[in-house]
Amino acid sequence: MNPHDHRTQHSDQADLTHSGQGPEPQEERQYRYRFAGPEFDWVRQLADHLLEQPLDPRDQDLVTRQLGRFPRGMLAVGARCACGKPLAVITRPVLPGGIPFPTSCYLTSPEAVKAVSQLEGQGIMRDYANRLAEDPDLAQAYGHAHELYLAFRQELARLTGDGEEHIAGISAGGMPDRVKCLHALLAQGLVMGPGSNPIADMTLAAIEDQFDAAVCRCSLDYEDTETLANTTEFGLEVGQ
Numbered sequence: 715m716n717p718h719d720h721r722t723q724h725s726d727q728a729d730l731t732h733s734g735q736g737p738e739p740q741e742e743r744q745y746r747y748r749f750a751g752p753e754f755d756w757v758r759q760l761a762d763h764l765l766e767q768p769l770d771p772r773d774q775d776l777v778t779r780q781l782g783r784f785p786r787g788m789l790a791v792g793a794r795c796a797c798g799k800p801l802a803v804i805t806r807p808v809l810p811g812g813i814p815f816p817t818s819c820y821l822t823s824p825e826a827v828k829a830v831s832q833l834e835g836q837g838i839m840r841d842y843a844n845r846l847a848e849d850p851d852l853a854q855a856y857g858h859a860h861e862l863y864l865a866f867r868q869e870l871a872r873l874t875g876d877g878e879e880h881i882a883g884i885s886a887g888g889m890p891d892r893v894k895c896l897h898a899l900l901a902q903g904l905v906m907g908p909g910s911n912p913i914a915d916m917t918l919a920a921i922e923d924q925f926d927a928a929v930c931r932c933s934l935d936y937e938d939t940e941t942l943a944n945t946t947e948f949g950l951e952v953g954q
């Protein structure tokens with residue numbers, strides 16, 4: 715399967731480049747913290763930290779080539795390969811054009827996308843759903859992953875001024891009680907780290923021979939990017 719064929723992804727991961735004019739831009743809103751407990755502090759701080767990093771045009775170029783299209787609403791790189799290239803990006807709660815977008819952690823690594831698509835093709839999601847039904851501790855951890863996701867996006871919404879009213883309570887990947895898109899769940903696990911989402915951890919373990927954030931298997935290089943071909947704009951010496 716072509717790793718660049720993102721038609722294999724599910725609805726959560728499907729329409730980042732949906733085009734067209736939508737409603738008026740969201741006006742800035744006040745957000746009260748529904749997820750105010752200290753157990754959510756770290757995930758809000760993670761959102762703050764990620765969005766503090768200026769969006770590097772090299773990363774945007776690379777993600778465009780990873781996805782085969784421009785990553786609309788991309789706010790930041792959320793996770794990187796050992797080599798430094800983006801694996802997942804952080805996306806605005808409302809895309810340009812006013813389109814609500816719940817999948818705030820979006821998997822971009824072609825290698826990860828391919829591995830997860832193959833895993834899904836083997837019917838693993840049914841196994842994971844069964845385990846959720848049989849294991850209350852796992853179900854509770856998965857429910858907490860859902861809350862972490864919502865807390866994270868709430869912070870994104872606060873920082874960007876985006877409204878969340880069309881996606882209130884909606885996270886991604888089928889959470890809190892279904893397993894619908896391992897791409898979206900893995901993206902959360904890569905962004906928030908091990909332990910944040912048990913299904914993401916299980917997915918990572920299942921594909922470790924094909925994908926591992928600590929082992930670079932990237933097929934794309936920054937240097938392939940045309941905009942870099944004749945520039946030292948980003949501090950890279952031409953010819954190196």
Ligand SMILES: [Zn+2]
Pocket residue numbers: 795796797798799929930931932
């Ligand atoms: Zn890499």
